[in-house]
Amino acid sequence: MPLSLPSMNAAIVCDDMELETYDVKQEGTSSLTAFIASEAGKQFRVTYSNNLTDFELNICVYIDGQFLRAMCLRPGENSQFLGPYNGACSVLPLEFQELQLVDPDLEDVPVASETGTIELKGYRCRILGVTTVPLPPQSAHKGLHGGRVSELKYLDPRKGSPYASIKIFYRSRELLRAQGTITGNDESVQGSPINNKRRAREDGSPSPPRSRQKIKRELSEDAREQRIRALQAELDALRAPKQSGTSVKRELRSPSPIVVRHAGEVVDLTLDDN
Secondary structure, eight states, X not given: OOEEOSXXXXXXXXXXXXXXXXXXXXXXXXXXXXXEEEOTXXXXXXXXXXXXXXXXXXXXXXXXXXXXXXEEEOTTOEEEEOOOEXXXXXXXXXXXXXXXXXXXXXXXXXXXXXTXXXXXXXXXXXXXXXXXXXXXXXXXXXXXXXXXXXXXXXSSOSSSSOSEEEEEEEEEHHHHHHHTSSOTTOOSSOOXXXXXXXXXXXXXXXOOOOOOOOOOOOOOHHHHHHXXXXXXXXXXXXXXXXXXXXXXXXXXXXXXSOEEEEXXXXXXXXXXXX
């Protein structure tokens, strides 16, 4: 769900999905803050809409404190910001980067307070007129023949607090977990079974005990006697060559189907009665 105020909505879209928001806080009807989990190298876009029914809303987009875009939306209209223009024909896509909250050149000195933020500021206005500005000829093959510049009459002062503001803090998921913004039972990202088990341990919930079942084999009296006689016969057969000097053909037992490898050795469990 997008972040919503009575005057406007906003969302961050990555991989064609709206990113989940955390620790959403609203102050009155005009200000809202939230956190999202960002992933370095992922491209994203900013979507927004005008929820007002009787006023146009000029929405300005700031990323890391830098103004990048202003778009005047009519009542009920929506739009999106893909990135700043690279010339007249292309757009530089927005992409999350590794976030540094401490200046690497100045030990333990925080970077600018707006680093790691995406902010949308809305100002009520009236459109007095629209002027079409022609674009370069090379833009025609992309279907672009002109841009619109609106002449606006602002109903809210441009200096000071805007009529509406949505501010989104982007951080890595690991950092949000460390800060406690994302709790351990967050299920917004489905991982492999191994990762899910690891998350369960991070939650503090006990992992299932890995006990090895002990089985004690009980032999009946007849079976025990037969076993003893078989072993005694084999022992006698092994001693026979030394006593008589004659050759005795020895009948070998079939190997055990269970083998335990330990320290490079193979141990036959056939004789293990424990």
